[in-house]
Amino acid sequence: MTATSQQFEIEHVSLADLRKEESPSIFENVSFGFFVYLMTDLVLFASLFAVYAVLHKNIANGPSGYNIFNLNTVLAETLLLLTSSFTCGLTLLSLRTKKKITVLTNLAVTFLLGLGFLLIEINEFHHLVSIGDSWRVSGFLSSFFTLVGTHGLHITIGLIWMIYLAFRLYKTGFSRANLRRFTIFTLFWHFLDVIWIFIFTVVYLMGMLKL
Amino acid sequence: MLYFASFFLGKLNRHAIPTDMVTLGAAVSIVLGLIFGAILITYFHKWKYLWKEWLTSVDHKKIGIMYIIVAVLMLIRGGVDALMLRGQQATSVGVHHGYLSSSTFAQVFSAHGTIMIFFAAMGLMFGIINLVLPLQIGSRDVAFPFMNLTSFWLFVAGMVLVNVSLGIGDFSAAGWLAYPPLSELRYSPTVGVDYWIWSLEIAGIGSLLSGVNFFTTILKTRAPGMSLTKMPMFAWSVLCTTSLIIFAFPILTVTLTLLYLDRTMGMHFFTAAAGGNMMMYVNLIWAWGHPEVYILILPAFGIFSEIVATFSHKRLFGYRTMVGALVSITVLSFTVWLHHFFTMGAGADVNGFFGIMTMVIAIPTGVKIFNWLFTMYKGRIKFSQSMLWFFGFVGLFTVGGVAGVILAMPPADFQLHNSLFLVAHFHTMIVGGVLFGYFAGLSYWFPKIFGYKLNEKLGRISFYLWFSGFLLAFVPLYILGLLGATRRIDHYSASLGWQPLFIIAGLGVLVIASGVFMMIIQHLVSFINRDKLKDKTGDPWNGKTLEWSVSSPAPFYNFASIPVVHSRDFYWDIKNIIKHEPKEITDVLMPKNSNHAPIIGFISILFGFSMVWHIWWLSLVSLLLIIIVIFNRFNDENPNYLLRAEEIIEIEQSHLRLKES
Amino acid sequence: MKTKIYQTPSHPDANLKQYILGYTVSVLFTLSAFFLVKNTVFTRNVLEYVVASLAISQFIIQIVFFLHLFNERNPRFRLLVFLLMLAIVLILVVGSLWIMANLNHNMTLPSQIRYMNNQGGGF
Numbered sequence: 001m002t003a004t005s006q007q008f009e010i011e012h013v014s015l016a017d018l019r020k021e022e023s024p025s026i027f028e029n030v031s032f033g034f035f036v037y038l039m040t041d042l043v044l045f046a047s048l049f050a051v052y053a054v055l056h057k058n059i060a061n062g063p064s065g066y067n068i069f070n071l072n073t074v075l076a077e078t079l080l081l082l083t084s085s086f087t088c089g090l091t092l093l094s095l096r097t098k099k100k101i102t103v104l105t106n107l108a109v110t111f112l113l114g115l116g117f118l119l120i121e122i123n124e125f126h127h128l129v130s131i132g133d134s135w136r137v138s139g140f141l142s143s144f145f146t147l148v149g150t151h152g153l154h155i156t157i158g159l160i161w162m163i164y165l166a167f168r169l170y171k172t173g174f175s176r177a178n179l180r181r182f183t184i185f186t187l188f189w190h191f192l193d194v195i196w197i198f199i200f201t202v203v204y205l206m207g208m209l210k211l
Numbered sequence: 212m213l214y215f216a217s218f219f220l221g222k223l224n225r226h227a228i229p230t231d232m233v234t235l236g237a238a239v240s241i242v243l244g245l246i247f248g249a250i251l252i253t254y255f256h257k258w259k260y261l262w263k264e265w266l267t268s269v270d271h272k273k274i275g276i277m278y279i280i281v282a283v284l285m286l287i288r289g290g291v292d293a294l295m296l297r298g299q300q301a302t303s304v305g306v307h308h309g310y311l312s313s314s315t316f317a318q319v320f321s322a323h324g325t326i327m328i329f330f331a332a333m334g335l336m337f338g339i340i341n342l343v344l345p346l347q348i349g350s351r352d353v354a355f356p357f358m359n360l361t362s363f364w365l366f367v368a369g370m371v372l373v374n375v376s377l378g379i380g381d382f383s384a385a386g387w388l389a390y391p392p393l394s395e396l397r398y399s400p401t402v403g404v405d406y407w408i409w410s411l412e413i414a415g416i417g418s419l420l421s422g423v424n425f426f427t428t429i430l431k432t433r434a435p436g437m438s439l440t441k442m443p444m445f446a447w448s449v450l451c452t453t454s455l456i457i458f459a460f461p462i463l464t465v466t467l468t469l470l471y472l473d474r475t476m477g478m479h480f481f482t483a484a485a486g487g488n489m490m491m492y493v494n495l496i497w498a499w500g501h502p503e504v505y506i507l508i509l510p511a512f513g514i515f516s517e518i519v520a521t522f523s524h525k526r527l528f529g530y531r532t533m534v535g536a537l538v539s540i541t542v543l544s545f546t547v548w549l550h551h552f553f554t555m556g557a558g559a560d561v562n563g564f565f566g567i568m569t570m571v572i573a574i575p576t577g578v579k580i581f582n583w584l585f586t587m588y589k590g591r592i593k594f595s596q597s598m599l600w601f602f603g604f605v606g607l608f609t610v611g612g613v614a615g616v617i618l619a620m621p622p623a624d625f626q627l628h629n630s631l632f633l634v635a636h637f638h639t640m641i642v643g644g645v646l647f648g649y650f651a652g653l654s655y656w657f658p659k660i661f662g663y664k665l666n667e668k669l670g671r672i673s674f675y676l677w678f679s680g681f682l683l684a685f686v687p688l689y690i691l692g693l694l695g696a697t698r699r700i701d702h703y704s705a706s707l708g709w710q711p712l713f714i715i716a717g718l719g720v721l722v723i724a725s726g727v728f729m730m731i732i733q734h735l736v737s738f739i740n741r742d743k744l745k746d747k748t749g750d751p752w753n754g755k756t757l758e759w760s761v762s763s764p765a766p767f768y769n770f771a772s773i774p775v776v777h778s779r780d781f782y783w784d785i786k787n788i789i790k791h792e793p794k795e796i797t798d799v800l801m802p803k804n805s806n807h808a809p810i811i812g813f814i815s816i817l818f819g820f821s822m823v824w825h826i827w828w829l830s831l832v833s834l835l836l837i838i839i840v841i842f843n844r845f846n847d848e849n850p851n852y853l854l855r856a857e858e859i860i861e862i863e864q865s866h867l868r869l870k871e872s
Numbered sequence: 873m874k875t876k877i878y879q880t881p882s883h884p885d886a887n888l889k890q891y892i893l894g895y896t897v898s899v900l901f902t903l904s905a906f907f908l909v910k911n912t913v914f915t916r917n918v919l920e921y922v923v924a925s926l927a928i929s930q931f932i933i934q935i936v937f938f939l940h941l942f943n944e945r946n947p948r949f950r951l952l953v954f955l956l957m958l959a960i961v962l963i964l965v966v967g968s969l970w971i972m973a974n975l976n977h978n979m980t981l982p983s984q985i986r987y988m989n990n991q992g993g994g995f
Contacts, residue, residue, distance in 0.1 A: 008863070010856040011797040023800075025431075029354045033427040035950050036457060039957040040419060044461035046961040047498075050968040051469065051480065051491060058486025060479070075906050082902065086895040089938060093888055135478050139486030142478035146469065164842065172848075190938040194931060200902070201927035205909045209916045209923075430949050454953075458960045490975050494968055545963050549971055556979040561971055 027180045034184040038191050041154075045195050048147045049202065056207070058139035065140070065207025068133055070124070074204045077120050078196065081155075084113030085193035092186045098174050104166055110189070111162045114155055121152050144203065151199060154192050161185055221825035222402060227380045231315055233295075238378035267804040269356035270767050272660060274363050275341030279653070281370060282334025285326050288374075290724060292323035297684075297717035305705030316701040317384035318403065322373065324387025325407060329414055330370045332507050332641065335649045337366070337421055340449050340510060342660055343652075344425060346758035347443050349434025349776060351769050354427040356802040357850065362421040364812025369414025372819045376406040380823070383407035386699065388496050389470070391481035391489045396474045402823050405474065408467045409819035415463050422456030425449055434757065436776035440534075443756045444520075444527060447534055448513025451541040452506050458545070459502035466495040475825070493555065497548040505544040507641065509537065511648025512579055515604065518597045518655050519583045521752050523590030526780055529582040536575035536582075543572040553624045562621040569619035573612060580609060595752070596670035600651035603678045607643025611636055614689070631700075632692025635685045642681055650677075658746040662764040666740070669733035676726030684719025687712040747869050755780035762866035768854060771796055771863045796856040796863075803852050807844040811837055894937025901930040 056065070091106035125145065128134065135145040165185055169178055216224070229235050252258055265273055299316055303309030311319065345353055353359050376382040383403040385394040394404045429450045433442065442450075470492065472478040479487040520527040527533065549557060549565035557565075583605070592598065614636040618624050627633055658664045691712050696703070703709055737744055746763040757774060758765070760782050772794055778784050814833045821829035844850075905926045908919060935941050935954075944950050 007794065008856075008860045009795045010860070011795060012856060013798045013800075013853070029427055029431050032431055032950065033354060033423055036423050036426055036953055039953050040423065040457045040461045042957055043458050043961060043964070044465055046964055047462045047465040047495060050965045051465070051495070053965070053969055054491050054972045055480065055486065055488060058479075058488065060484075060486035062486075071906065071910060075902070078902055078906075079899065082895070082898055085934075085938060086891060089891040090888075093891070135472075135476060137479075137485070139479045139488065142472070142480055142487075146472060146478070146480075160838075164845070187939065190934065193938070194934050197902075197927050197930050197934070201905065201923050205905060205923045206920060208909055209919055454956065458957065462964070488972070488976075490979075491968075491972060494971055498964055498968070542959070545960055546967070548967075556975045557971060558974050558978050561974045 022175075022177050022180075024176075027176065027183075030180055031184055031187070034187060038187060041191070042195075045147075045150070045198075048143070048150060049198065052143040052147050052203065055139040055143040060138040060140075062137035062141060063133050064210065065144070065203070066210060068128060069204055069207055071204065071208055073120055073124065074200065077117050078200050080113050080117045080120070081193050081196050084110045084117065085190050087113065088186050088189040092182055095174065095179060095182055100169060100173070103169060107162055107166055107169075111159060114159055114162070114189075118152060118155050118159065121148065121155075125149070147203065148199060151192065151195055154195075158185075158189055158192060161188070218828070219826070221821070221827070223379070223824045223826065227402075228378070229381065231312065233311065233315055234318075234377055234381070241374060241377065263804065266809050267360070267806050269352070269360050269802045269804055269808075271341045271345050271353050271356070271359060272765060272767070274359055275338045275343075276660065278334050278338030278341060278363060278366070281367060282331050282338055285330035285334060285370060287727065289323050289327040289331050290720075290727060292319050292326070294717075294720050294724065295319050296323060297713070297720045299701055300713045301710065301717040303702045304710045308702060311701065313701055314384055317386075317699070318382045320699055321383045321386055321389075321403075321407070322376075325383075325411070326373060327641075328387065328503070328507075329411060330366075330373065332645055332649075333414075333418060334366065334370075335646075335653075336452075336507060336510050337362075337418070339514070339649060339652050339656070340421075340425060340452075343656055343758060344446060344449055345428065345432075346659070346761065346765055346769055347756050348429060348432070348446050349437060349757045349770060349774050350428065350432040351773070351799065352802065353424050354432055355424050357805050357808060357844070358420055358424050360805060360808035361811055362417040362424065364808050365417030365420070365815055366414050368812045368815040368819060369410040369412075369417065371816050372406060372410035372413065372823070375816075375820065376403065376410075380406065388500065390496075391470065391473070391492050392483045394470060394474075395482055397482075405471065405823040408471050408474075409822050412464065412467050412471075413815050413819050415460055415467070418456055419460040419464070422453045422460065426453040426457060429453070434774050434776050437781075440531075441776060441779045441781070444516035444530070444533055445510070445513035445756075447537055448509045448516070451537045452509040455502045455506045455509070455541055455544065459499045459506065462495055462499040463503075466492060466499065469495075471822075490552075490555065493552050494548075497551045498545075500551065501548040502544045504637075504640070505540060507645045508648070509540065511604075511645050511652075512537070514648050514652035514655070515583060515601050516579075517756065518601055518651055519586050520780075521655075521754055522593045522595055522598045523587045524593075524753070525586055525590040526755075527582070528585035528588075529578075530779065532578055533582055536578045539575045540572060543568065543575070547572055550619055550624070553621045554628045559621075566619050566621050570616055573616050573619075576612060580605065595654075596665070596667055596674060597651045597655040599671060599674045600647045600654070603674065604643060604647040604651070607639050607647070607678075607681065611639025611643055614639065627692060629698055630692035631688040631696045631698055634698045635688035635692060638685055638688075642685075647677075650674075655752070656758070658751050658763050659749075659758055660764055661741075662746055663737065663741040663744040664746055664751055666733050666737045666744070669729060669736055673726050673729035673733055676722055676729055680719050680722030680724075680726055682719070683722055684716050687716040687719070691716075747872065749866070749870070750782075750786070753783075755783040757782055760786070762863075762869075766859075766862050766866075768799055768801060768859060771859050794863075796859055798856050799854045799859070800851045801854045803850055805844070805850070807840050810840055814840070890937045890940075894933055897933050897937075898930050901926050901933070 087106055087110045091103060091110055094102045094106050097103070125148075128141075133141060135142045162185070165178075165181060168181060172178060229238065252261060265277060268274065295311065296316070296319055299309040299311045303311075309316075341353075341359070345351070373382070380402045383389055383394070383399070383406065385399055385404055385407075389404055389407055392398055429442075429446055439447075469478070469480045473480050473482060473487070479485040481487050481489045481492040483489065516527055516533060547565055547569045549561060550569045553562050553566070583601070614632070618627055618633060618636060654665050654670055691709055694707075694709065696707075696709055749762040750759040751763070752759075757770075757776070760774065761770060774781075814836050818830055818833040818837070821827070821833060905923045908914070908922060912919065914922065941951060941954060
């Protein structure tokens, strides 16, 4: 190939056009990358579950799960989170209506349900610590607080994220970038509910089965 | 007064400054080096250039170079640690007690292992992946350029924390994996272990993000036509490595966090009391740790696959079996972790299972060795410096691998566990395998990044020094291990007769050090002669993959127009076909440089430091600041700019003119 | 080129019917697991298996109806990563439990076992 034979053909794009709508490849990359991140988070939780499974019998003169769990409040927590997962899906669907008020209402319901879940959990932790059953007591309580607390931490991040989403939507409306933001948040929130199924079952239900 | 001090400074007080001369000397020399560097930069008025062109750059090639600079500095620091260790062992016999106290010695070997694995080897690995991968798969950048820069800065933050521990406080003395109960607060009451925890935690999060980033890059941004089965072998190895990273590093994050909770919140995960179980720590850390060694070695395998085929002028033998071997190593590496603690109480069934799995994983590795040898068979082999590293690798890696299979047998392991035989084995794998692979890759891709080739002769001399130094340094350790010398030994009886072997090992480290020195000379000489060594064609080795189809150094946009791939060794197949049709060039949307990432890095240092010293208000403030910076970045509506087609054409034409001359 | 840039993103399609179905089934599974345990309907051993299988079923339901994992078009990299993740998690959890049980069995002295039995717990 001789260099001079090389010809170039130019095609221009306008920056204004590109800024109006981001390219779908960004949507695809971000949602896939975020999905992969969620898989790593599942491995993180799996490690915590493994630790809990190994340590849950080591109560060292402290209480066992049977002594401290209140299944009724846990059921309330579970239903709150499950419902918020559902309304979070509705929020994503309602983006199609292109009505800010509908989306924001759905998001607010999701937020309040999540907040309710978090408050119940904080209350449970506070109660346990105040009656002297803190994480310092035994291997079982350490792993219980850490596993459930890590989930709670994720929920907290999700709540902050929702405030941010509401702010974005209010300010910039129904752009493709915002659709991407809502989509990956929905993934995150559903995923937290999926983790909770196992906390509910392995920690609480099975904890109640072991005297 | 005291209350305020403890509120504002946590555990930090004037006793944090080390009194021991060796540590203090190291800290002072690092500080002096930094001041000297800062003076140089100020003198040449380069601060602005450094910040604008490098520290905030989202260009994957520049990030790669920065990774490698940091990693080489850490390689030198870890190497100095190694010299200190061997110096102590060669002199501390009988009535002589060497020049290091036991606690300093313990800190030095902990720092040596931590730095070499996390900051030298991982840094070189991410450096090379950054330099090569997007070019090789025909992509303009990684999937998430900003996140890539953030990962780099988290890596730097971890590195800084390790080195800060020299001057403020102390470093962990509990070995590179800090087993409890020794690493628990009761037995390691100083902040050393906390430094270890937070430097790895922060760098580990950076690695995890990098893993997600490159995994997505490979699966989502390949050039059109490049199906997975047409992908170059290096890209395959990176795909496997990143999938190991994304599944292994969360386990590390959890393990470190739990240890920190034990130490700070009084929890009982790994304590010897109140229902803790220290063996769970050993179990978890190796569930991460074993995949980690494959994370390091797989890219080296990928590099050799490229180099051997290119310099033998033959297609890679057994592409499909190579991919199969990589994938099976990836999966199997998660099923062998118990072989690191055969002696810690597992029964015959468990030990038997993991012993057999360990031997099984040697099979795909052997397949790869044979495939490289068959690739060379009847090829026209060019004995370049990159190939020399390969030859060194084949010999050492095979010997080290056989030593590994010996260690995989539980009865033999009961003899050899924690002996210098083990130390010699894994150094053979990590130096002879990982480092040699990365050195081969660096000399191979150097012209693509800097535009000129490296001096061959000095490169060869450096290789021979490394290779002979390695044999001198580690063959004695195999023998010493069989004689019963344990690892981390800082004093032994003269009657054992080990001293000559330790002296030879120490001399070997000196020879390796001269190899490193020769590498520095090689880079200096090559830089001075860069006009003579200039790579005008962009394809100095007759390469087969896409990175050789662009100019050297690669332009910052990588490809003027994204290539469409039709076959496996695509560039070999098309480079001699004359193309008359005009190249279509469009404007390209490029990511802007970002101030956010280095700022996140700086705040992470503060965060880690405050967690180490229990300065809780600072932890809270820095965490809030990080959140604010991230939201600020998310609110940036225009993180990209438009690169005009004319600008691309101008750069392309200057390359064509150079090619013609 | 321009038309290519502005195609709609190929995100997994969500629809209301799937969400309602997923939600209803999840609530049913949660409630039945709760009441089975609360009233100890079966023996404890059987109950453990029942609630575990209810949890796994609910997990699958949510993966399908909430996370839309199976709506992905070829190449199904998400599914691949998901399955790989499941494999690693199983290896990690089952392996850890196996190893730790084995270690505890081998490394616990008879006197310790007696002590722990008296404490009502153990390793």
